[in-house]
Amino acid sequence: MNKLKIVSIGAGYFSKFHIEAWKRIPEVELVAICDLDLPKAVEMANEFEVKHTFETLEDAFNNIDFDIVDIITPPSSHLKLCQQAASHGKHILCQKPLAPSYSEAKKLVESMNQSGVQFMVHENFRFQPWHQKIKQLLNSGIIGSKIFSLYHRMRMGDGWPDDAYLARQPYFREMPRLLIYETGIHFIDVFRYLLGDIQSVYAKLRKLNQHIAGEDSGIVMFEIEGGIQAILDANRYNEVECPNPRYTFGETRVDAEGGSLRLDIFGNIFIKKLGKPEEQIEYQHNQINFAGDCVYYTQKHFIDCMIKNIPFDITGNHYLQNLKVQEAVYQSHQQKREVKIDN
8 A cells, every 4th residue: 555645834842743653653654844944844854854845835735746734833824724735635634723713713624624635633632542541431331321520630830930831832922812722622622522512611711820911720610411510620830740741631530320530640540439449440551752642643543544534533523613612611701601502
């Protein structure tokens, strides 16, 4: 079988995780890296032994043949790049946030639906190995078939200094929406993946670091189908008791009729059946690439679905529903009320 040829757009902080993962997927060949700052693309290409570099996607179209565009650029560039790639018949994997606004994201998804190319959003948290294992355990009924609640506590500890985010992702400082738009959206998708559709939200958001533009702390309560309640208790300011808070991005507890399940900040999963001692569940997870190698698993899913011609887990339409929930969170905070979601 001929390898699928990929061009990566963007050579910023997160691109190295994509590129390293592509190099481990045998069914693909990463043939080029593009960045408007060409020296950055050249540096990345030299590090990962990628043959071609270009400033723009149009330069790549004019010089090489390829099948897939992997977009790892700021949200404001996504609509134009996706439409450009689709107009040349290239399939697309696009990082989140999908667009600066819900209306622009909707326009992007609708144009991709009409384009005839394959399109997937690079929403990688559901592919973290602990979330995959938790989903398997919940489906097995190990703590009962009726789930009562889920609680996730996140403390990132990267947002307290006066110069917070400058070293890694400086654009975080100027974003008018930060915590939910950039990080909370991951857990909106994870909650839907683990539990089902979200029916309503109630949110209280705060800004703890006064040197940034957007919110960096909040508590959001979700009502989920089947009467399940979920809480996201998130804070980028305070620190957590582990050397790498970006491994699991927090700790999770699920309570059900037959007991409880918990994920700790080191990626360990424990089951506590009612009336029984807690037991640790053995499964495979590794501290490589990013957050349990979820970038690799996301991209492998994308390629496997392409080869097998089956639907992606994260279609554009699926992701728009995540964004509806995201918008409801901000609406709830602003209006100080519960907001129902149109499913």
